[in-house]
Amino acid sequence: MTRRPSNVHERYHAHVYFGAAEAAQAGALCGAAGARFGLPVGRLHLEPVGPHPVGSCQISFGQADFEALIPWLETHRGGLTVLVHGITGHDHADHTDHAAWLGEPVLLNLAVFGG
Secondary structure, three states: OOOOOOOOOOOEEEEEEEOHHHHHHHHHHHHHHHHHHOOOEOOOEOOOEOOEOOEEEEEEEOHHHHHHHHHHHHHHOOOOEEEEEEOOOOHHHHHOOOEEEEOOOOOOOHHHHOO
């Protein structure tokens, strides 16, 4: 599938979390999701970045992709944890009150959001 350009209509992120031993698995999952759904995929962060306390990779998607992508991720995540959240401009609430988890939730570094 052709990759769609990143744009303002992407209203959600899925962050795939992994440890060092699962980096290849996470990279393959994110790459497969990007290819299958034509979505932008961020780079593989091997170290914590932002509120994400372990390695992570971000998939950006819109409402039209939600119903197909989320069940696909649940089926193919192979034990990896995925944080799914909307993008409203309220980062703290997006990553907590309005977030959903596939797999075991992890403790986020919420101090990056201040307050």
